[in-house]
Amino acid sequence: xxQHASPPRDSTGKVPSAGAPPxxxxxxxxxxxxxxSLLGVLAALILIGGITRPDEFLDTRNLQLVLTQASVIxxxxxxxxxxxxxGGIDLSVGAIVALASVWATTVATQEYGFAGILFTAVxxxxxxxxxxxxxxxxxxxxxxxxxxxMLASARGLALQITDGRTQIVTLPSVLDLGxxxxxxxxxxxxxxxxxVVTIIGWLVLNRTTFGRRSxxxxxxxxxxxxxxxxxxxxxxxxxxxxxxCCGIAAFLLIVLSGSGQNTNGNLYELDAIAAAIIGGTLxxxxxxxxxxxxxxxxxxxxxxxxxxxxxxxxDVQQIAKGAIIVAxxxxxxxxxxxx
Amino acid sequence: xxxxxPLLSMTTITKSFPGVRALDGVDLDVxxxxxxxxxxQNGAGKSTLIKVLAGAHQPDxxxxxxRGEEVTxxxxxxxxxxxIATIYQELDLVEHLSVAENVHLGHEPTAAGFVVRGRAxxxxxAALLARLGHPEIAPGRLVGELSAAQRQIxxxxxxxxxxxxxxxxxxxxxxxxxxxxxxxxRIVGDLTAxxxxxxxxxHRLEEIRRIGDRVTVLKDGRAVAGGLPARTTPTRDVVAxxxxxxxxxxxxxxxxxxxxxxxxxxxxxxxxxxxxxxxLDLTVRAGEIVGLAGLVGSGRSEILETVxxxxxxxxxxxxxxxxxxxxxSVRAAVRxxxxxxPEERKAQALLMLESVTRNVSVSSMSRFSRGGWIDRxxxxxxxxxxxxxxxxxxxSPAAPVRTLSGGNQQKAVLARWLLRxxxxxxxxxxxxxxxxxARAELYAVVxxxxxxxxxxxxxxxxxxxxxxxxxxxxxxxxxxxVHTAPARExxxxxxxxxxxxxxxAS
Numbered sequence: 001x002x003q004h005a006s007p008p009r010d011s012t013g014k015v016p017s018a019g020a021p022p023x024x025x026x027x028x029x030x031x032x033x034x035x036x037s038l039l040g041v042l043a044a045l046i047l048i049g050g051i052t053r054p055d056e057f058l059d060t061r062n063l064q065l066v067l068t069q070a071s072v073i074x075x076x077x078x079x080x081x082x083x084x085x086x087g088g089i090d091l092s093v094g095a096i097v098a099l100a101s102v103w104a105t106t107v108a109t110q111e112y113g114f115a116g117i118l119f120t121a122v123x124x125x126x127x128x129x130x131x132x133x134x135x136x137x138x139x140x141x142x143x144x145x146x147x148x149x150m151l152a153s154a155r156g157l158a159l160q161i162t163d164g165r166t167q168i169v170t171l172p173s174v175l176d177l178g179x180x181x182x183x184x185x186x187x188x189x190x191x192x193x194x195x196v197v198t199i200i201g202w203l204v205l206n207r208t209t210f211g212r213r214s215x216x217x218x219x220x221x222x223x224x225x226x227x228x229x230x231x232x233x234x235x236x237x238x239x240x241x242x243x244x245c246c247g248i249a250a251f252l253l254i255v256l257s258g259s260g261q262n263t264n265g266n267l268y269e270l271d272a273i274a275a276a277i278i279g280g281t282l283x284x285x286x287x288x289x290x291x292x293x294x295x296x297x298x299x300x301x302x303x304x305x306x307x308x309x310x311x312x313x314x315d316v317q318q319i320a321k322g323a324i325i326v327a328x329x330x331x332x333x334x335x336x337x338x339x
Numbered sequence: 340x341x342x343x344x345p346l347l348s349m350t351t352i353t354k355s356f357p358g359v360r361a362l363d364g365v366d367l368d369v370x371x372x373x374x375x376x377x378x379x380q381n382g383a384g385k386s387t388l389i390k391v392l393a394g395a396h397q398p399d400x401x402x403x404x405x406r407g408e409e410v411t412x413x414x415x416x417x418x419x420x421x422x423i424a425t426i427y428q429e430l431d432l433v434e435h436l437s438v439a440e441n442v443h444l445g446h447e448p449t450a451a452g453f454v455v456r457g458r459a460x461x462x463x464x465a466a467l468l469a470r471l472g473h474p475e476i477a478p479g480r481l482v483g484e485l486s487a488a489q490r491q492i493x494x495x496x497x498x499x500x501x502x503x504x505x506x507x508x509x510x511x512x513x514x515x516x517x518x519x520x521x522x523x524x525r526i527v528g529d530l531t532a533x534x535x536x537x538x539x540x541x542h543r544l545e546e547i548r549r550i551g552d553r554v555t556v557l558k559d560g561r562a563v564a565g566g567l568p569a570r571t572t573p574t575r576d577v578v579a580x581x582x583x584x585x586x587x588x589x590x591x592x593x594x595x596x597x598x599x600x601x602x603x604x605x606x607x608x609x610x611x612x613x614x615x616x617x618x619l620d621l622t623v624r625a626g627e628i629v630g631l632a633g634l635v636g637s638g639r640s641e642i643l644e645t646v647x648x649x650x651x652x653x654x655x656x657x658x659x660x661x662x663x664x665x666x667x668s669v670r671a672a673v674r675x676x677x678x679x680x681p682e683e684r685k686a687q688a689l690l691m692l693e694s695v696t697r698n699v700s701v702s703s704m705s706r707f708s709r710g711g712w713i714d715r716x717x718x719x720x721x722x723x724x725x726x727x728x729x730x731x732x733x734x735s736p737a738a739p740v741r742t743l744s745g746g747n748q749q750k751a752v753l754a755r756w757l758l759r760x761x762x763x764x765x766x767x768x769x770x771x772x773x774x775x776x777a778r779a780e781l782y783a784v785v786x787x788x789x790x791x792x793x794x795x796x797x798x799x800x801x802x803x804x805x806x807x808x809x810x811x812x813x814x815x816x817x818x819x820x821v822h823t824a825p826a827r828e829x830x831x832x833x834x835x836x837x838x839x840x841x842x843x844a845s
Contacts, residue, residue, distance in 0.1 A: 208711045209704045216701055219690040226649060226687055227702045227755065228673030286692045 034280045037331065038295040045302045053309040062305070064188055070301040071194035072097075072252045073271050074294060078201040079245030080272040081293040083238050085205070087218035087285025088143040090242045092132060092150035093272055097265030099154040100124040100250035105167040105260030114173040117254060122247035128154055129243015133236035151269070158262035167260040178255045190252050197248065202290040214238060218285025274321065275300055278328035299324070344407035346371040346536050347392075347423075347505060352401035354387055361387040362398070363560040369505065369536045374527060376547045376569055377540045378581060379557035385540055388557070389507045392538070393425040394418035424498035425507040432490055432497075434483035439464040441482050442497045467496040470529075472522050487514040495526065506530065507538040512546060516634050524550050544574055556580045589779040590807035591786040594626070601625035602660075604794035605677075605763045607646060609655035615641040616818035618655060623763065623794035628785065630797045630809030630826065632834050638818035639798040640682055643765045646796070647679045648672040659763060673702060678756030680749065682767040682798075688752045689740050696722040696736040699754045725754040729784055746770075746777030753784065763794045770804060782808055802831045802838075814838060 049057035056062055076093050083090045103109065104121040112119075128150060135146035169175060176182055177189050184192070205211035213234045216224040225231045246265075253264055277283060278299065279292025300321060307317045345368040354362040362384050369375045379385050390396040392403075394412035403410055405421055412418045418425075432441050439461040440447075448459040464478040473492045476485065482493060491511060498506050508527075512520045527537055527550055541547060547554060551569030555562055556577065563580050601624035611618040616638035623629045633639045644650045646657050651667030658664070665671040681687035690698050699722040700707065707718040723736050731743075731750040740751055749769060756764060769785065770778045785808060789795045799805050805812055806826050814822040814837045822837045 207713055207715070209708050209713060210711055212697065212701070212704055212713065215693070216690055216697075219692050220686070222686060223688050223690060224701070225669060226647070226679055226681060228670050229701070230670060286690070 035289070035291055035295070038279065038292060038299065042295060042299055042302065045299065045306065049302065049306040049309070052306065056309050057306065060186065062309075064183070064186070064191075066298075066301055066305045067191045067194075068188050068256060069304075070297050071188075071190040072249050072256065073268060073275070073301070074194045074297040075197045075245050075249040075252065076265075076268050077272040077275045077293050077297050078197050078290060079242035080269075081201070081276045081279070081281055081288055081290060082205065082214055083143075083242045084273070084276050084281050084283060085218045085285060085288040086214045086235065086238050087221060088136065088235065088238060089147065089273070089283075090132065090239065091144065091147040091269045092128065092154060093242065093246050094265035094268035095151040095154035095158070096125055096128045096243060096246035097250045097253060097268055098262050099128065099158040099161075100247050101253050101260040101264045102158045102161045102167060102262055103260075104250065105169055105254055106161065107167075110169065110171055113171060117169070117171070117174055118251050121251040121254065122244065125243040125245070125247020125250060126240055127243070128246070129240040130236075132243065133239030136239060137232040137235035155262070158264075162260070162262045164262065169254060169258050169260070174255055175258055178258070190255060193248065193252060197245065198290060198294050205290055210234075210237070215286060218282075218287075220286070271297075271300060274325050278325060343371075344404070345369060346406060348404040349388075349392070350402050350404075352388070352391060352398045352403075354391060354396060354398050360560055362391070364401070365557065365560070365562045366565055367555055367562065368566070369538060371504070371536050372531050372534045373552040374531055374537045374539050374550050374569075375566075376551040376554045377538060377557060378544075378547065378554055378577065383557040383581075384560040385557055386509070387560075389425060389509060389538065389540065392418070392423060392507060394423075419501055422502055422504035423507070424501055424503045424505070426491070426494045426498055426509065426511060428509040428513065432482045432493060435481060437479050437481055438468075438476060438485070438493050438496075439478035441493055442467065442478075442500050444497070446501070463500065464496060467499050468492065470499070471495055471526055488516070488519045491515065491523075503535060505536045505538065507540075509540045511539075512541060512543065520546070544577060589782070591783045593786075593810060594790055596626070601627055601792075601794075604660055605646070605796065606658040607655070608658065610642070610645060610652050610657060611654040612641060612645055612650060613653050616645075616815075619820060621796075621813060621820075623796050625762075625792045625794055626789055627811065628789050628795040628797055628809045630799065630805035630812045631815055632799070632802055632805045632812055632838060633815030634800065634838055637815040637838070639800075639815055640767050641818075642815075643679065643767050643796065643798055644681075646672075647677055647765055649679070673759070676760070676762035677765065678702075678759060678761035678763070679765045680752045680756070680767060680769055682771065684745075684748055684752060684772065689748060691739075691741045693740060694737050695726060695731070695740050695743070695751055698740045698751050699725055699758055702755050702759045721758055722754070725758040726751065728757065729754050730780070744774065744777065745772040746774060746781055749773060749781060750784065753788070757788070761793070763796070764788060766795060766797045768799055769797065770799070770801070802834045806831065806834065 076097065080090055080093060100121045103124045104117045109116050109120050132147050132150050135141045135149075136143050139146070182189050205214070213224070213229050216227070216229060217231050217234050221231055250264070254260055257264075275296030276288065276293045277296070279289060279294070279296035281288030281293060303320060303324070304317055307314075307320070347367070347369040349365065349367045351364045351366065352362050353360070353364055365384065365388060367375075367388065377385050377388070387396060391398050392412070394415045394417050397413075403412060410421065412421075412423075433444065436444070439457070442464045443460045447455045448463065450456050461478040465474070468474055468476050468478070471492050473489065476489055476492060482490060485493065491514065495506075511523055515523060527539070530537060539547070539551065547569050554564070554567045554569045554572065554577070556564040556567070558581060567577075603622045603624050605623040607619055607621045609618040609620060619642060621629065631639050631642065641650065645652050648657075648664065648667055648669045648671060656663050656666065657672075659672075659675040659677065662675065664675055685691060690701065696719055700718050703721070704713065707714045707721065719736055726736065727734065729750045731747050731754060740748060743751065753764075766785065770781055773781060785795060785797070797805065797809055806829055809826045812824060812826050812829055812834070813820050814834055816838055
């Protein structure tokens with residue numbers, strides 16, 4: 001039997017090591033690696049677009065179009081990111097966008113002008129979020145089921161309101177927002193809204209108690225409850241936030257398309273979830289970034305644009321999207337396991 | 340030396356994970372029919388070693404000989420086919436399947452190759468359960484309905500359903516009551532009498548004395564001693580090998596003043612929950628540590644969680660500093676100055692993906708925020724002050740809490756309540772998962788927090804811990820207080836008698 005000489009120990013019984021500072025450095029490096037790799041993918045896509053369609057892709061109008069298209073789904077994704085970070089899911093975002101867009105464009109609503117449309121879109125979004133939140137937080141329903149039910153109901157209600165017809169917006173004050181004259185220094189107003197929502201989302205997640213509580217609830221709901229956090233109220237707020245983002249997105253869509261349709265926002269839930277996931281948000285909750293999600297949105301929108309410019313059909317786009325989701329998750333799992 | 344080769348012989352096994360060398364040249368040999376105990380602190384490499392043995396991890400270097408022949412344990416199936424079964428600490432049973440289905444999972448008796456013969460499986464399971472001394476577990480019941488002890492029996496039946504020559508048991512007694520442990524030991528005895536070898540992992544030295552034949556001690560990924568006689572090696576030596584030090588428990592001195600002098604901070608009046616614990620009255624004064632001693636299932640944790648508002652009481656009330664608490668509200672309890680360090684630290688207290696700072700500040704965020712906006716510099720400074728006061732190591736606030744040792748994770752939980760300005764601390768098994776060497780420091784921290792004028796209510800299944808740390812002890816049995824006395828007037832045997840017999844002799 002042998003007894004090895006013990007290295008010096010601190011009083012917790014652990015060998016004092018140089019572990020602490022490297023852990024911190026590698027964590028920072030880690031977050032950066034994830035964002036950097038997404039930026040790398042985006043850069044590669046821009047390169048591909050620039051090479052395959054040099055004249056069309058890098059044209060200012062095209063870039064403005066890409067960013068405008070990204071704005072609608074991007075705003076939805078910011079809300080979705082919060083919900084997923086908190087350990088939930090919101091499958092109803094696309095349906096809420098549809099319902100808010102048609103409710104805000106009925107003839108009756110349009111009589112109240114610009115403010116009426118904006119107000120209605122936001123209130124309908126928040127209202128749907130309230131129902132989701134009450135069902136999940138206080139009805140103890142599984143988020144998947146509660147928001148699936150909302151998806152079905154909101155789509156149905158949207159169809160009932162429109163009777164399947166496209167509701168044309170006749171208000172110049174709304175339509176003008178999408179026109180080139182409204183661009184400020186070449187930036188479309190819709191893109192500015194997206195940018196503002198992104199910045200606010202980042203600040204709320206990283207600098208406020210609301211963000212901290214969302215992460216805590218998603219990371220360990222029981223621990224959050226025993227630490228004195230009102231977990232149910234936090235969950236309610238998170239679905240309200242997601243609904244609010246859907247309302248804003250619905251307004252952007254109304255401006256963009258000049259109409260409200262019950263088919264709006266089709267499959268937004270999948271696009272938003274996919275963008276959040278390739279952005280590094282854990283589907284199980286507790287971790288995620290706004291920047292990553294927004295980069296995810298930009299990557300998907302850019303791919304769609306490049307495919308369209310190269311006359312590739314949407315079926316090919318769908319396959320590519322699926323492959324990218326799988327690749328992103330695999331890469332993240334690899335980087336995560338080396339922590 | 341035995342003329343036959345050992346049943347199992349592992350030589351110079353090494354296994355590294357990124358940043359950690361979990362096993363550093365470990366040797367282990369096991370003879371047929373012996374109980375070979377593995378001892379070591381958390382992180383010594385026990386779990387990694389048994390996972391290598393189970394085929395769940397592949398060693399980086401080293402060789403494994405099984406009945407004299409070199410083998411490669413490529414997967415758990417390979418190990419199982421050779422006759423190596425492992426019963427993990429976190430039981431790996433499927434809750435929604437029946438007992439018989441769990442026992443035969445992966446090797447169901449079938450007809451025509453794919454039709455499961457349910458009756459044959461149930462009969463075989465019933466026979467195995469009878470052999471294990473638990474004929475009362477019906478093979479058709481769902482595992483989710485069984486108690487922890489019964490699940491363990493099912494796990495063992497699953498191991499025995501294979502033609503097994505070596506069973507690895509990872510802390511099998513951790514969730515068991517004494518009479519269940521007796522049954523476990525009887526089973527181990529039957530197995531070894533039939534020539535099966537058992538590799539037995541436990542923290543409890545007295546268990547190793549009772550059933551062990553030989554002991555291998557692991558420390559920092561090395562076998563510091565192999566094949567010692569389990570019954571005769573002095574405890575001092577074993578502890579010294581595990582820890583590199585010779586003391587087992589060191590408790591801080593109790594202050595000289597009268598503990599009854601402090602103002603009552605926590606008063607529990609007639610608190611009860613049907614089927615869990617009977618009406619309970621207790622008072623904890625400023626500066627006092629009151630201990631609740633009792634077995635698993637005696638209602639200890641339930642009492643603590645009900646006082647904290649995590650469970651709603653059926654009767655009675657909790658009064659903090661003279662004011663009754665709103666029942667069943669954790670938030671009201673936290674606002675009134677209560678703090679809980681729960682039993683399952685990782686599942687109930689810590690945000691494992693987050694930094695130390697965020698884990699410490701989570702209950703006091705409103706203090707560093709205005710209108711929901713967090714002043715991160717103030718947060719960092721306050722969290723750092725709290726962790727430094729408790730000597731939490733490493734002293735790096737941004738370190739992820741999951742990288743800390745068990746003792747330091749517990750300190751992070753205590754720092755959370757220190758920062759919150761908590762007046763009443765509820766500690767549920769505060770040293771579970773904490774290295775023996777780090778315990779003394781944690782005891783000193785708890786005593787100091789009490790000396791500073793807090794009231795501490797302590798629950799522990801380790802009687803010496805309650806006796807050594809608490810000023811006053813309440814002994815619980817089946818949800819009822821059977822005895823109350825100053826800790827100085829009790830000893831371990833007396834408490835164990837009370838806990839098991841429940842005769843209030845005084």
